[in-house]
Every structure is written in structure tokens, then in C-alpha cells.
Amino acid sequence: MDAFVSIRDVELIYGKGTGVVALDGLDVDVQQGEFTAIVGPSGCGKSSLMKLVTGLMPPTAGSISVGGEEVDGPLKIVGMAFQNPTLLPWRDIQSNVMLPFEVVDNHRYRVRVARAEYQKAVHAILASVGLAGFEKHYPWQLSGGMQQRVSLCRALVHQPALLMLDEPFGALDAFTREELWDVLQDLWLAKRFTTILVTHDLREAVYLADTVHVMSQRPGHVVATHKVPLQRPRTPATAFDPEFQKIVQVLREQIREESRKAPAAVAAAASS
Amino acid sequence: MNETDTSATATAVGAARKHKRKPRKKTVDLEWLAPATPWVVCLALVVIWEVACTLLSVPEFILPKPSQIAEVLISARKAIWFHSEQTLITTVIGFAISVVFGLLLGVAIGSSRFVYRGFYPILVGFNSVPKVALVPVLVVWFGIGTIPAILTAFLMSFFPIVVNVATGLATVEPELEDVLRSLGAKKRDLIIKVGLPRSLPYFFASLKVAVTLAFVGSVISESIASSVGIGTLMVRAASDFNISLVFAGLVVTAAMGVTMYAAFAIFEQHTTAWASRKNVAN
Numbered sequence: 195m196d197a198f199v200s201i202r203d204v205e206l207i208y209g210k211g212t213g214v215v216a217l218d219g220l221d222v223d224v225q226q227g228e229f230t231a232i233v234g235p236s237g238c239g240k241s242s243l244m245k246l247v248t249g250l251m252p253p254t255a256g257s258i259s260v261g262g263e264e265v266d267g268p269l270k271i272v273g274m275a276f277q278n279p280t281l282l283p284w285r286d287i288q289s290n291v292m293l294p295f296e297v298v299d300n301h302r303y304r305v306r307v308a309r310a311e312y313q314k315a316v317h318a319i320l321a322s323v324g325l326a327g328f329e330k331h332y333p334w335q336l337s338g339g340m341q342q343r344v345s346l347c348r349a350l351v352h353q354p355a356l357l358m359l360d361e362p363f364g365a366l367d368a369f370t371r372e373e374l375w376d377v378l379q380d381l382w383l384a385k386r387f388t389t390i391l392v393t394h395d396l397r398e399a400v401y402l403a404d405t406v407h408v409m410s411q412r413p414g415h416v417v418a419t420h421k422v423p424l425q426r427p428r429t430p431a432t433a434f435d436p437e438f439q440k441i442v443q444v445l446r447e448q449i450r451e452e453s454r455k456a457p458a459a460v461a462a463a464a465s466s
Numbered sequence: 467m468n469e470t471d472t473s474a475t476a477t478a479v480g481a482a483r484k485h486k487r488k489p490r491k492k493t494v495d496l497e498w499l500a501p502a503t504p505w506v507v508c509l510a511l512v513v514i515w516e517v518a519c520t521l522l523s524v525p526e527f528i529l530p531k532p533s534q535i536a537e538v539l540i541s542a543r544k545a546i547w548f549h550s551e552q553t554l555i556t557t558v559i560g561f562a563i564s565v566v567f568g569l570l571l572g573v574a575i576g577s578s579r580f581v582y583r584g585f586y587p588i589l590v591g592f593n594s595v596p597k598v599a600l601v602p603v604l605v606v607w608f609g610i611g612t613i614p615a616i617l618t619a620f621l622m623s624f625f626p627i628v629v630n631v632a633t634g635l636a637t638v639e640p641e642l643e644d645v646l647r648s649l650g651a652k653k654r655d656l657i658i659k660v661g662l663p664r665s666l667p668y669f670f671a672s673l674k675v676a677v678t679l680a681f682v683g684s685v686i687s688e689s690i691a692s693s694v695g696i697g698t699l700m701v702r703a704a705s706d707f708n709i710s711l712v713f714a715g716l717v718v719t720a721a722m723g724v725t726m727y728a729a730f731a732i733f734e735q736h737t738t739a740w741a742s743r744k745n746v747a748n
Contacts, residue, residue: 250647250648268648268650269648270648270649270650271649272649274644274645276645278639280641282663282664283741284740284741297646297650297655298650
């Protein structure tokens with residue numbers, strides 16, 4: 195129980211009876227303060243993993259613990275960001291980022307009396323991602339990349355112990371995406387929150403993570419784990435490091451191999 | 467080579483600009499006229515009506531001319547005012563009840579799958595019942611007069627409010643729900659922070675429709691079982707073959723409906739501008 199997030203022999207079946215087996219025999223450990231990426235062929239149950247770890251969905255079998263405690267309902271202090279920024283269009287940027295304070299247990303009553311203090315925190319985190327001066331703008335006035343920055347701020351403003359990211363940069367263009375890698379890296383280097391990043395972008399995974407887990411074709415389990423020994427902070431030049439390219443290459447091979455297995459795995463699941 | 471290229475593109479751009487300029491001016495002119503279009507169309511229809519009635523010499527007790535209706539509107543203004551005031555009050559009370567009731571039921575249906583499953587079919591069934599058929603029952607329960615009219619206005623108008631509020635609540639993005647639930651948000655937080663603000667544009671859109679339906683409800687009830695109201699006035703006028711007065715009643719009802727609709731449309735624009743602005747940005 196020394197890992198911060200510990201997933202033990204988890205199985206997840208969607209639907210009753212002859213349901214789809216999404217995950218089977220999944221084991222993942224994430225250390226306190228570690229940045230972990232999870233990659234895999236499409237449809238391998240990466241996103242289900244998000245719901246399991248945050249307690250939004252119970253596993254069919256196996257156990258999950260976060261911070262030494264068994265997860266048996268929605269965790270109360272996780273930051274989440276998705277491919278879609280999901281900002282509230284009727285709130286300006288500042289009050290969008292304020293949202294976690296209005297919901298999280300320790301803050302929700304204090305935020306009414308000490309609003310100025312919370313506002314300061316909001317302004318600070320917005321400034322740290324380069325959005326100072328946009329507090330009063332509305333989401334529709336911002337570009338996709340800027341909206342995603344706001345979404346990251348909303349996920350982190352209450353200083354969660356765990357950050358869950360589900361392809362947060364998937365819908366952005368290549369330039370904006372790489373810019374946001376650095377934004378996220380800077381935030382992480384400053385606070386060292388435990389992070390689980392689900393992505394299908396292998397370069398993104400290697401650039402950002404300390405550890406990369408490769409998941410198998412459905413039913414998903416971890417087939418390989420790679421440590422990324424590259425120095426921090428990583429910069430665009432890191433991407434030309436032979437070590438970087440070697441890891442990306444190995445990941446690509448492994449995922450290609452998993453994708454090739456697809457028909458057999460599905461047939462086996464259907465017959466059993 | 468380069469020079470000729472750039473000059474060629476320059477003239478092409480110039481030509482394109484010239485080309486664009488002309489139609490642009492025209493659209494500007496039309497836009498300036500746009501606020502007047504409903505009045506112009508309305509006036510044109512009235513003129514056509516007047517001319518057609520005159521040319522075909524249609525008798526007044528079959529289809530009165532607009533000018534004859536206008537005459538009645540002025541000569542019978544006291545009676546019309548008395549009755550339309552009654553109808554307006556009845557409608558507004560019935561509508562107010564349906565706003566409160568519709569909002570509560572809409573929130574319940576939109577936020578709970580159980581309530582949705584249980585109540586939605588009943589609601590659809592109820593909405594399919596012609597409300598005229600209910601008026602006699604309401605009269606048996608509450609007597610002839612204002613109360614059946616208020617209730618009919620309410621019964622006519624609450625359904626669109628319920629459906630719209632429920633839709634707004636039920637279509638919250640699941641990812642946003644995940645974000646909030648993983649922060650420890652309870653069902654109530656989700657409704658207050660996300661569901662309700664999100665359903666406001668739907669709610670206001672439904673108010674416009676609902677208020678016109680409320681008028682239909684109160685006038686129906688008045689024309690069957692009441693001694694006051696525009697509905698009563700029209701039924702009495704019809705039995706006297708005073709068709710001009712019947713039409714005057716229709717005109718007044720329509721005018722009240724349009725006014726209320728416009729009031730809610732303006733209210734909607736001011737309160738939920740983010741919803742329409744967002745569409746413009748996309």
C-alpha cells in the first residue's frame with residue numbers, strides 16, 4: 195500500500211450477462227507525485243480507467259485504492275480535464291475557474307465570506323498559464339487552446355492530490371498542443387500533483403510522463419511499463435533526443451502489435 | 467514575372483471588392499427596413515382583405531371588412547376593455563401558476579430518471595386530451611366563472627414549460643457531470659450550478675409559447691362557461707349575428723398574445739444572451 199494510486203487485478207464488464215469485457219486483470223501503481231501516462235490501441239478501456247480511479251464507476255471485480263483508502267464512491271477532490279473543455283458558457287473565465295471552490299467540501303462555505311482570497315488564487319493560476327487579463331472574458335471569446343488552458347486551471351485551482359486527464363489536448367492543432375505540454379509541465383513541476391494522463395499521442399506521453407503504461411487490446415490490461423529517464427524540464431529539443439525517439443519507437447511497436455491481435459481477442463471474449 | 471503576378475492579384479482583389487460592394491449596399495438597405503416588415507405585411511393583408519370584401523360585396527354578418535371591425539373596436543371600446551381586462555388577468559394568473567408548476571415538475575423530471583420514466587408518459591397522454599372537454603368538469607367542481615378559466619389557461623400552458631426545462635437539465639454534458647462529481651458535488655450542486663442555468667434559455671423559449679397557449683385556454687373556458695371575458699363577449703356577439711364584434715374580440719386577443727410574446731422575447735434576450743452569443747461565435 196505504498197503507492198498513491200493502486201489498481202489491483204481490476205475487471206470491468208459493461209452491461210449484464212453477455213456484456214463487453216472492457217478491462218481484465220489490470221494492475222497499475224502510481225507513486226505519490228508521479229506523472230503517469232497510459233497509452234493503448236483505441237477502444238482498450240483507457241477512458242473506463244478514468245471513471246474507475248475517480249470512483250465514478252465501480253469495478254466488476256478487483257480493488258482500487260487512492261491515498262491508501264479503498265475507493266468505494268466518487269472521490270471528493272480530484273481534478274479532471276477532458277478533450278472537450280466543458281466550460282460553462284454563462285460564466286466568465288474567472289467564475290469558471292472558481293467552480294471547484296464552490297463545490298469542494300473544505301471551500302464551499304468559506305468561498306462566500308473570503309471571496310477575495312479565492313479570487314486571488316484564481317487570478318494567480320490563470321496568470322501562470324498565460325491568461326492574465328482574460329478573467330472577464332467568456333469561453334466563446336477564447337480560442338480552443340485558451341479554453342483548454344482554462345479547463346486545466348479549473349482542474350488544478352483547488353490543488354487536488356490527483357489530476358486525471360483524458361486526452362486533454364486531442365482536439366488541438368499540433369502547435370497549440372506542444373505549447374500546452376509545456377504549460378502542463380510547468381504546473382506539474384511547481385506543485386508535483388500525482389497525475390494520470392490517458393492519451394493516444396505517444397510523443398505526448400513520453401514528453402510529459404515519468405512512467406508510461408501500455409495497455410493491451412480489449413479486454414484491457416497492462417502489457418508493458420516504461421520509465422522515462424529524460425531530464426526535466428523537458429523542452430522541444432528533448433523530442434530530438436535519441437532516448438526520446440527510442441522510447442516512442444518501442445511504444446509504437448508494442449501498440450501496433452496489440453492492434454494486430456484485435457480480432458482474436460474479440461472472438462475469444464465472445465465465445466467465452 | 468513576380469511583378470505581373472502581384473499586379474494581377476491586386477486587380478483581381480480590386481475586382482472582387484467592387485463586385486462585393488454592390489450587393490452589400492442592398493442588404494444594408496433591407497436591414498434598415500427589417501423592423502418595419504411585420505407592420506408592412508400586416509397592413510398589406512388588411513388592405514387586401516378590405517379590397518376583396520368591397521369588390522365581392524361580402525355582407526358584414528359573413529365577413530366584416532377591417533374598417534367595420536375598427537369601427538366596432540371604437541364604438542364598443544368600453545365593453546371590449548371590460549372583457550379583455552378580465553381575460554388578461556385570468557390568463558396571467560393561470561400562466562403564473564403554470565410557470566411555477568412547470569418549473570418544479572420540469573426540474574423533477576429532468577433530474578431524476580425515475581420521475582422521468584414514471585411521469586412522462588402520463589404527461590404526454592394528458593397533453594393529448596383536448597382541454598375543451600375538461601371545462602365542463604371544472605365547472606362542476608368550481609362553478610361558472612373565473613376559476614375554470616384560470617385553470618384551463620394553466621392546463622393549456624404548463625406542458626411546454628415542463629418539457630423545455632426537463633430537456634435543459636437532462637442534456638448536461640456527461641463529462642461536466644464527471645468533473646463536478648469527482649469534486650464531491652451532490653445532485654443538488656449539479657442542478658443549481660449547471661442544470662438550472664443551462665436550462666434557462668429553454669425555459670424562456672417555452673414561456674413565449676406557453677403564454678399564447680394560456681390565452682387560448684382562458685378564452686375557451688370563457689366562451690363555454692363564464693359571464694365575463696373576451697370569450698363570453700364573442701359568443702354573445704355571434705348569437706346576435708354581430709360578427710364585427712366577434713372579430714374585434716379576436717383582434718384584441720391576438721394583440722394581447724403578440725404583446726405578451728414580445729415581452730417575453732425581450733426578457734429572454736436580456737437574461738440569456740450567452741446562449742445566443744455562443745451560437746454567433748460558432
